[in-house]
Amino acid sequence: MQLQDVMKHIPRKRFGQNFLVSEGIIRRIVDAIAPQRPDHLVEIGPGLGALTEPLLAGLDHLHVIEIDRDLIAGLHERFPPEKVTIHEGDALAFDFGKLGNDLRVVGNLPYNISTPLLFHLAGFVSKVRDMHFMLQKEVVDRMVADPGGSEFGRLSVMLQYRFHMERLFIVPPGAFNPAPKVDSAIVRMMPKPASDLQARDEAMLQKVVTSAFSQRRKMLRNTLREIVSEEALLALGIKPTARAEELGVDDYVRIANKLVDAQENSAITGA
Numbered sequence: 001m002q003l004q005d006v007m008k009h010i011p012r013k014r015f016g017q018n019f020l021v022s023e024g025i026i027r028r029i030v031d032a033i034a035p036q037r038p039d040h041l042v043e044i045g046p047g048l049g050a051l052t053e054p055l056l057a058g059l060d061h062l063h064v065i066e067i068d069r070d071l072i073a074g075l076h077e078r079f080p081p082e083k084v085t086i087h088e089g090d091a092l093a094f095d096f097g098k099l100g101n102d103l104r105v106v107g108n109l110p111y112n113i114s115t116p117l118l119f120h121l122a123g124f125v126s127k128v129r130d131m132h133f134m135l136q137k138e139v140v141d142r143m144v145a146d147p148g149g150s151e152f153g154r155l156s157v158m159l160q161y162r163f164h165m166e167r168l169f170i171v172p173p174g175a176f177n178p179a180p181k182v183d184s185a186i187v188r189m190m191p192k193p194a195s196d197l198q199a200r201d202e203a204m205l206q207k208v209v210t211s212a213f214s215q216r217r218k219m220l221r222n223t224l225r226e227i228v229s230e231e232a233l234l235a236l237g238i239k240p241t242a243r244a245e246e247l248g249v250d251d252y253v254r255i256a257n258k259l260v261d262a263q264e265n266s267a268i269t270g271a
Protein backbone atom coordinates (compact mmCIF):
# COMPACT_ATOMS: atom_id res chain seq x y z
CA MET A 1 0.00 0.00 0.00
CA GLN A 2 1.24 3.42 -0.92
CA LEU A 3 1.07 6.40 1.43
CA GLN A 4 -0.68 8.44 -1.28
CA ASP A 5 -3.56 5.91 -1.26
CA VAL A 6 -4.03 6.54 2.43
CA MET A 7 -3.98 10.28 1.85
CA LYS A 8 -6.47 10.14 -1.09
CA HIS A 9 -9.22 8.25 0.72
CA ILE A 10 -10.82 10.20 3.56
CA PRO A 11 -11.32 7.63 6.33
CA ARG A 12 -14.97 7.13 7.25
CA LYS A 13 -15.63 6.97 10.95
CA ARG A 14 -18.99 5.24 10.51
CA PHE A 15 -17.18 2.30 8.87
CA GLY A 16 -14.59 2.16 11.64
CA GLN A 17 -11.80 3.01 9.23
CA ASN A 18 -8.38 3.03 10.87
CA PHE A 19 -5.93 1.88 8.23
CA LEU A 20 -2.78 -0.03 9.11
CA VAL A 21 0.34 1.83 8.05
CA SER A 22 3.09 0.17 10.10
CA GLU A 23 4.99 -2.26 7.88
CA GLY A 24 6.43 -3.96 10.96
CA ILE A 25 2.98 -4.64 12.45
CA ILE A 26 1.58 -5.76 9.09
CA ARG A 27 4.43 -8.26 8.81
CA ARG A 28 3.84 -9.59 12.33
CA ILE A 29 0.14 -10.09 11.62
CA VAL A 30 0.77 -11.89 8.33
CA ASP A 31 3.44 -14.06 10.00
CA ALA A 32 0.98 -14.96 12.78
CA ILE A 33 -1.61 -16.00 10.18
CA ALA A 34 1.05 -17.85 8.15
CA PRO A 35 -1.04 -18.36 4.98
CA GLN A 36 -0.38 -21.50 2.91
CA ARG A 37 -1.13 -21.50 -0.85
CA PRO A 38 -4.32 -23.64 -0.85
CA ASP A 39 -5.85 -22.07 2.30
CA HIS A 40 -9.43 -20.80 2.11
CA LEU A 41 -8.80 -17.35 3.52
CA VAL A 42 -11.45 -14.65 3.96
CA GLU A 43 -10.54 -11.09 4.90
CA ILE A 44 -13.19 -8.87 6.47
CA GLY A 45 -12.75 -5.17 5.66
CA PRO A 46 -9.72 -5.12 3.32
CA GLY A 47 -9.90 -1.32 3.10
CA LEU A 48 -6.86 -0.07 1.21
CA GLY A 49 -5.35 -3.54 1.10
CA ALA A 50 -2.71 -3.17 3.83
CA LEU A 51 -3.15 -6.83 4.81
CA THR A 52 -4.70 -8.04 1.54
CA GLU A 53 -1.57 -7.65 -0.54
CA PRO A 54 0.93 -9.38 1.77
CA LEU A 55 -1.61 -12.12 2.55
CA LEU A 56 -2.18 -12.72 -1.15
CA ALA A 57 1.56 -13.11 -1.71
CA GLY A 58 1.29 -16.43 0.17
CA LEU A 59 -2.03 -17.61 -1.28
CA ASP A 60 -3.55 -18.91 -4.51
CA HIS A 61 -6.80 -17.06 -3.88
CA LEU A 62 -8.46 -14.82 -1.30
CA HIS A 63 -12.06 -13.76 -0.52
CA VAL A 64 -12.65 -10.25 0.84
CA ILE A 65 -15.81 -8.61 2.19
CA GLU A 66 -15.97 -4.82 2.08
CA ILE A 67 -18.85 -2.40 2.65
CA ASP A 68 -17.40 0.90 1.42
CA ARG A 69 -18.12 1.35 -2.32
CA ASP A 70 -15.23 3.78 -2.82
CA LEU A 71 -12.77 1.28 -1.43
CA ILE A 72 -14.32 -1.55 -3.46
CA ALA A 73 -13.60 0.36 -6.67
CA GLY A 74 -9.92 0.59 -5.70
CA LEU A 75 -9.79 -3.11 -4.82
CA HIS A 76 -11.20 -4.05 -8.25
CA GLU A 77 -8.51 -1.97 -9.95
CA ARG A 78 -5.75 -3.47 -7.90
CA PHE A 79 -6.51 -7.18 -7.65
CA PRO A 80 -7.39 -9.53 -10.54
CA PRO A 81 -10.70 -11.42 -10.04
CA GLU A 82 -9.06 -14.83 -10.35
CA LYS A 83 -6.87 -13.99 -7.32
CA VAL A 84 -9.30 -12.00 -5.16
CA THR A 85 -13.08 -12.47 -5.01
CA ILE A 86 -14.59 -9.22 -3.77
CA HIS A 87 -17.88 -9.54 -1.89
CA GLU A 88 -19.56 -6.17 -1.64
CA GLY A 89 -21.67 -5.64 1.45
CA ASP A 90 -22.06 -5.94 5.16
CA ALA A 91 -20.02 -8.66 6.88
CA LEU A 92 -22.69 -8.73 9.61
CA ALA A 93 -25.19 -10.10 7.08
CA PHE A 94 -22.72 -12.23 5.13
CA ASP A 95 -23.32 -15.97 4.79
CA PHE A 96 -19.83 -17.30 5.50
CA GLY A 97 -21.20 -20.82 5.03
CA LYS A 98 -21.36 -20.30 1.27
CA LEU A 99 -17.58 -20.01 1.04
CA GLY A 100 -17.08 -23.69 1.91
CA ASN A 101 -15.29 -25.44 4.75
CA ASP A 102 -12.01 -25.08 6.59
CA LEU A 103 -12.21 -21.29 6.38
CA ARG A 104 -9.52 -19.05 7.79
CA VAL A 105 -11.12 -15.71 8.65
CA VAL A 106 -8.98 -12.63 9.26
CA GLY A 107 -9.43 -8.91 9.59
CA ASN A 108 -8.52 -5.63 11.14
CA LEU A 109 -12.11 -5.28 12.22
CA PRO A 110 -14.20 -2.13 12.29
CA TYR A 111 -14.39 -1.56 16.03
CA ASN A 112 -17.94 -0.25 16.00
CA ILE A 113 -19.32 -3.65 14.93
CA SER A 114 -16.76 -6.00 16.45
CA THR A 115 -18.97 -7.60 19.12
CA PRO A 116 -22.00 -8.33 16.87
CA LEU A 117 -19.59 -9.55 14.18
CA LEU A 118 -17.97 -12.01 16.61
CA PHE A 119 -21.40 -13.35 17.55
CA HIS A 120 -22.36 -13.59 13.86
CA LEU A 121 -19.16 -15.53 13.10
CA ALA A 122 -19.71 -17.85 16.06
CA GLY A 123 -22.71 -19.16 14.11
CA PHE A 124 -20.35 -20.55 11.42
CA VAL A 125 -17.94 -22.24 13.79
CA SER A 126 -18.28 -25.63 12.11
CA LYS A 127 -16.99 -24.15 8.83
CA VAL A 128 -13.98 -22.42 10.34
CA ARG A 129 -10.42 -23.61 10.86
CA ASP A 130 -9.22 -20.47 12.63
CA MET A 131 -9.69 -16.71 12.90
CA HIS A 132 -7.23 -13.88 13.51
CA PHE A 133 -8.55 -10.43 14.32
CA MET A 134 -7.36 -7.02 15.29
CA LEU A 135 -9.70 -5.57 17.90
CA GLN A 136 -9.59 -3.02 20.64
CA LYS A 137 -7.29 -4.42 23.31
CA GLU A 138 -10.02 -3.95 25.88
CA VAL A 139 -12.35 -6.22 23.85
CA VAL A 140 -9.64 -8.88 23.42
CA ASP A 141 -8.96 -8.79 27.16
CA ARG A 142 -12.65 -9.46 27.79
CA MET A 143 -12.69 -12.30 25.25
CA VAL A 144 -9.77 -14.15 26.87
CA ALA A 145 -10.56 -13.23 30.51
CA ASP A 146 -10.64 -15.91 33.20
CA PRO A 147 -13.55 -16.12 35.65
CA GLY A 148 -13.25 -14.05 38.80
CA GLY A 149 -12.50 -10.62 37.41
CA SER A 150 -14.49 -7.68 36.09
CA GLU A 151 -13.41 -8.38 32.48
CA PHE A 152 -15.13 -11.77 32.53
CA GLY A 153 -18.61 -11.38 31.02
CA ARG A 154 -21.11 -12.54 28.43
CA LEU A 155 -18.60 -12.14 25.60
CA SER A 156 -16.01 -14.25 27.48
CA VAL A 157 -18.45 -17.08 28.23
CA MET A 158 -20.15 -17.29 24.84
CA LEU A 159 -16.90 -17.13 22.86
CA GLN A 160 -14.84 -19.33 25.20
CA TYR A 161 -17.61 -21.92 24.95
CA ARG A 162 -16.90 -22.26 21.21
CA PHE A 163 -13.26 -21.22 20.78
CA HIS A 164 -9.81 -21.56 22.26
CA MET A 165 -8.55 -17.98 22.23
CA GLU A 166 -5.16 -16.40 22.62
CA ARG A 167 -4.06 -12.77 22.70
CA LEU A 168 -1.01 -12.68 20.44
CA PHE A 169 0.31 -9.12 20.72
CA ILE A 170 -0.64 -5.51 21.36
CA VAL A 171 -0.72 -2.91 18.58
CA PRO A 172 -0.24 0.75 19.56
CA PRO A 173 -2.34 3.59 18.05
CA GLY A 174 0.63 4.83 16.00
CA ALA A 175 0.37 1.77 13.72
CA PHE A 176 -2.80 3.21 12.12
CA ASN A 177 -3.94 6.20 10.12
CA PRO A 178 -5.94 7.82 11.58
CA ALA A 179 -4.63 6.72 14.98
CA PRO A 180 -7.37 5.36 17.27
CA LYS A 181 -7.47 6.62 20.86
CA VAL A 182 -6.78 3.22 22.42
CA ASP A 183 -4.48 0.22 22.08
CA SER A 184 -5.49 -2.67 19.85
CA ALA A 185 -4.54 -6.34 20.04
CA ILE A 186 -4.41 -9.38 17.80
CA VAL A 187 -6.44 -12.37 18.91
CA ARG A 188 -6.31 -15.94 17.55
CA MET A 189 -9.54 -17.96 17.77
CA MET A 190 -9.54 -21.73 17.18
CA PRO A 191 -12.90 -23.52 17.17
CA LYS A 192 -13.25 -26.28 19.74
CA PRO A 193 -14.09 -29.75 18.43
CA ALA A 194 -17.83 -30.44 18.29
CA SER A 195 -17.38 -33.11 21.00
CA ASP A 196 -16.34 -30.34 23.45
CA LEU A 197 -19.55 -28.39 22.87
CA GLN A 198 -21.72 -29.89 25.58
CA ALA A 199 -24.61 -27.42 25.69
CA ARG A 200 -27.74 -29.27 24.58
CA ASP A 201 -29.39 -26.03 23.52
CA GLU A 202 -27.19 -23.02 22.80
CA ALA A 203 -30.14 -20.65 22.91
CA MET A 204 -30.71 -21.78 26.50
CA LEU A 205 -27.03 -21.23 27.31
CA GLN A 206 -27.28 -17.74 25.84
CA LYS A 207 -30.40 -17.02 27.89
CA VAL A 208 -28.79 -18.12 31.17
CA VAL A 209 -25.58 -16.17 30.52
CA THR A 210 -27.43 -13.02 29.44
CA SER A 211 -29.64 -13.13 32.54
CA ALA A 212 -26.72 -13.80 34.89
CA PHE A 213 -24.69 -10.87 33.56
CA SER A 214 -27.66 -8.51 33.17
CA GLN A 215 -26.81 -7.11 36.60
CA ARG A 216 -23.36 -8.43 37.28
CA ARG A 217 -23.11 -7.13 40.87
CA LYS A 218 -26.22 -9.05 41.90
CA MET A 219 -26.29 -12.61 43.19
CA LEU A 220 -27.34 -15.42 40.86
CA ARG A 221 -30.35 -16.24 43.01
CA ASN A 222 -31.69 -12.82 42.00
CA THR A 223 -30.57 -12.54 38.37
CA LEU A 224 -31.60 -16.12 37.56
CA ARG A 225 -34.75 -16.10 39.73
CA GLU A 226 -37.08 -16.23 36.72
CA ILE A 227 -35.42 -19.26 35.13
CA VAL A 228 -33.80 -21.47 37.79
CA SER A 229 -34.53 -22.16 41.45
CA GLU A 230 -32.02 -21.90 44.31
CA GLU A 231 -32.50 -25.62 44.94
CA ALA A 232 -31.55 -26.45 41.37
CA LEU A 233 -28.40 -24.31 41.66
CA LEU A 234 -27.47 -26.03 44.93
CA ALA A 235 -28.06 -29.44 43.35
CA LEU A 236 -25.47 -28.49 40.71
CA GLY A 237 -23.02 -27.44 43.43
CA ILE A 238 -23.37 -23.75 42.51
CA LYS A 239 -23.78 -21.20 45.30
CA PRO A 240 -26.95 -19.12 44.78
CA THR A 241 -25.10 -16.24 46.47
CA ALA A 242 -22.32 -16.25 43.86
CA ARG A 243 -22.10 -13.48 41.25
CA ALA A 244 -22.06 -14.08 37.50
CA GLU A 245 -18.33 -13.52 37.11
CA GLU A 246 -17.47 -16.22 39.66
CA LEU A 247 -18.84 -19.08 37.53
CA GLY A 248 -16.85 -20.84 34.82
CA VAL A 249 -18.05 -21.62 31.30
CA ASP A 250 -18.77 -25.25 32.33
CA ASP A 251 -21.01 -24.06 35.19
CA TYR A 252 -23.15 -22.10 32.73
CA VAL A 253 -23.39 -25.14 30.45
CA ARG A 254 -24.49 -27.30 33.40
CA ILE A 255 -27.20 -24.83 34.41
CA ALA A 256 -28.47 -24.59 30.81
CA ASN A 257 -28.52 -28.39 30.43
CA LYS A 258 -30.37 -28.78 33.71
CA LEU A 259 -33.04 -26.40 32.40
CA VAL A 260 -33.33 -28.35 29.16
CA ASP A 261 -33.75 -31.57 31.23
CA ALA A 262 -36.45 -29.92 33.31
CA GLN A 263 -38.27 -28.74 30.18
CA GLU A 264 -38.14 -32.21 28.65
CA ASN A 265 -39.35 -33.87 31.86
CA SER A 266 -42.25 -31.48 32.20
CA ALA A 267 -43.14 -32.12 28.55
CA ILE A 268 -43.18 -35.87 29.27
CA THR A 269 -45.08 -35.69 32.57
CA GLY A 270 -47.22 -32.74 31.56
CA ALA A 271 -46.23 -31.04 34.83
Ligand code: SAM
Pocket (backbone or CB within 6 Å): 015, 016, 017, 018, 019, 020, 021, 044, 045, 046, 047, 048, 049, 050, 051, 065, 066, 067, 068, 071, 089, 090, 091, 092, 107, 108, 109, 110, 111, 113
Ligand atom coordinates in the same frame (compact mmCIF):
# COMPACT_ATOMS: atom_id res chain seq x y z
N1 SAM B 1 -7.84 -3.97 6.52
C1 SAM B 1 -7.59 -2.55 6.39
C2 SAM B 1 -6.35 -2.17 7.17
O1 SAM B 1 -5.95 -2.99 8.03
O2 SAM B 1 -5.81 -1.11 6.94
C3 SAM B 1 -8.79 -1.71 6.86
C4 SAM B 1 -9.22 -1.91 8.29
S1 SAM B 1 -10.44 -0.78 8.85
C5 SAM B 1 -10.18 -0.89 10.61
C6 SAM B 1 -11.98 -1.64 8.72
C7 SAM B 1 -12.45 -1.96 7.30
O3 SAM B 1 -13.71 -2.64 7.38
C8 SAM B 1 -12.69 -0.76 6.44
O4 SAM B 1 -12.19 -1.00 5.14
C9 SAM B 1 -14.22 -0.59 6.41
O5 SAM B 1 -14.72 0.06 5.27
C10 SAM B 1 -14.64 -2.05 6.47
N2 SAM B 1 -15.98 -2.24 7.04
C11 SAM B 1 -16.60 -1.50 7.99
N3 SAM B 1 -17.81 -2.00 8.29
C12 SAM B 1 -17.94 -3.12 7.53
C13 SAM B 1 -18.98 -4.08 7.39
N4 SAM B 1 -20.09 -4.01 8.11
N5 SAM B 1 -18.79 -5.10 6.51
C14 SAM B 1 -17.64 -5.19 5.77
N6 SAM B 1 -16.63 -4.31 5.87
C15 SAM B 1 -16.78 -3.28 6.74
